[in-house]
Amino acid sequence: MLPTHALAGMAFALSATPVAPEFAGVALVAGLLGGVFPDLDLYAGHRKSLHYPVYYSVLAVPTLAAAAVVPAAATVFAGFFVAAAALHSVTDVFGGGLELRPWEATSDRAVYDHHGGRWIAPRRWVGYDGSPSDLLLSATLAVPLLLTVEAPLDRVVMVAVAVAVVYTAVRRLLPTVADRLVDVVTPRLPDHVVPYVPPRYRDE
Structure with a gap:
């Protein structure tokens, strides 16, 4: 889930200290933003449009090297932003698939590999976004951050954990809510907007 990715990006950025x-x-702000960035494609080709597990990872090497050799605000930001985006894109492989109810494990699509031109299958090591194991991962990542970062970023960490708790609590109810909203809203949408409704909702 998004809080986990945000916290993972920030936790990785602790290496800059x-x-x-x-x-x-x-570095912490870059890690936060880079960890969130790939999911901006949520309603436009989710886990494909802004998820680049190979290209982000390759790009992270020279950008982090530049930050180490020539440390400056711009190089540090670029390095940790790209690295956090890479971490997000790669770790999505270890969660669930793109189906509306990922705990049913019916999807063979986790993240699109633009380099290989194919979808990478989900490993489901962390179950799915909003699973108890996902919440545990968020809480684990938050510990070193809360022991290290200062205001206002410590509040960002606490808000991320709170969002993770709430999301986990309601996660299994969301598909039903989404189904009903789509049934009500979709017939009223202009024809050119309907294709932007994610397939997992339209298929249902």
Whole structure:
């Protein structure tokens, strides 16, 4: 789920603290934004339009190297933003698929690999977004952050954990709510807008 990705990006950015402590705040913000960025494609080709598990990972190497060799706000931000986006794209493989009810494990699509031109199958090591194991992962990632970061980023971490708790609590109810909303709203949408309704909702 999104809070897990945000916290993972920030946790990875903690590695900047011993190397360039003066840019630790920049790295944390970059990790947060990079961890969230891929999911901006939620309603436009989710896990394909902005998810690049191979290309982000390749790009992260020179950008992090540049941040290490020439530490500055711009290089540190770029390095940790790309690295967090790569982490997000890769770790989505270890969750559930793209189906509306991922606990049913009916989808063979986790993340699209643009380099290979194919969908990578979900491993389901973390169950699905909003599963108890996902919440446990969020809480685990939050611990070193809460012990390290200062205001206002510590509040961001606490809000992320709170959102994760609420999302996990209602996760299995959301498909039913979504089904009903789609049934009511879709017939009233202009024809050119309907294709933007994610297939997993239209298929249902």
